[in-house]
Amino acid sequence: METRTDTLIGVDEWDKLVSETYRRPYTFQQQDGSKERGTFHITVPAAEEDYERTTVPEKVNHPDMGVSFEAWLLRDPKQMLEHDKESWSLGMWWERNFYPHIQAVANDLHAQGLLKAGEYTINIDW
Numbered sequence: 761m762e763t764r765t766d767t768l769i770g771v772d773e774w775d776k777l778v779s780e781t782y783r784r785p786y787t788f789q790q791q792d793g794s795k796e797r798g799t800f801h802i803t804v805p806a807a808e809e810d811y812e813r814t815t816v817p818e819k820v821n822h823p824d825m826g827v828s829f830e831a832w833l834l835r836d837p838k839q840m841l842e843h844d845k846e847s848w849s850l851g852m853w854w855e856r857n858f859y860p861h862i863q864a865v866a867n868d869l870h871a872q873g874l875l876k877a878g879e880y881t882i883n884i885d886w
Contacts, residue, residue: 762782766801766881778865781874784837785854788862789884792825800882802862806868809863818842822860829864 771789778786789795811826818841836860841850869875 764879765776767876768771768881768883771882771886777869777874781869782833783850784832786859788882789886790852790855791834791859792860795884800862800884802866802874802880803814804866804877804880806863806867809861809868811861816857817869818844818853820844820849820856822857825857825859826861827858829840829860829868832858838873845864 774788775786778784778788788800810828813824813827814831816822816824816827837850837854841853844850866875866880870877
């Protein structure tokens with residue numbers, strides 16, 4: 761029988777680590793069209809995965825989602841959307857459309873010494 765040992769992280773704790781480290785809105789559950797309850801496995805570090813896009817349309821729930829880690833870091837989180845000046849829209853857009861690939865985030869957190877190498881399971885429950 762093959763087994764492995766994972767570190768279990770609640771999705772809220774993961775979001776808090778990412779948001780506080782990078783000072784940007786971040787909600788893992790809202791990404792990729794909204795994740796169902798369940799678990800997500802990630803190995804840290806692992807081969808770099810990143811989105812190629814440097815921007816997505818400034819519209820909440822637009823089908824284009826995910827931007828490069830660099831683009832995510834470069835955009836000012838207070839910069840309002842071009843055609844929508846509501847603060848709630850801005851937050852939702854960051855959470856649902858303007859986010860980096862989780863592997864790029866995890867690898868960077870590891871490089872900063874904030875996440876040990878290993879196997880992780882993010883528990884998505886709300």
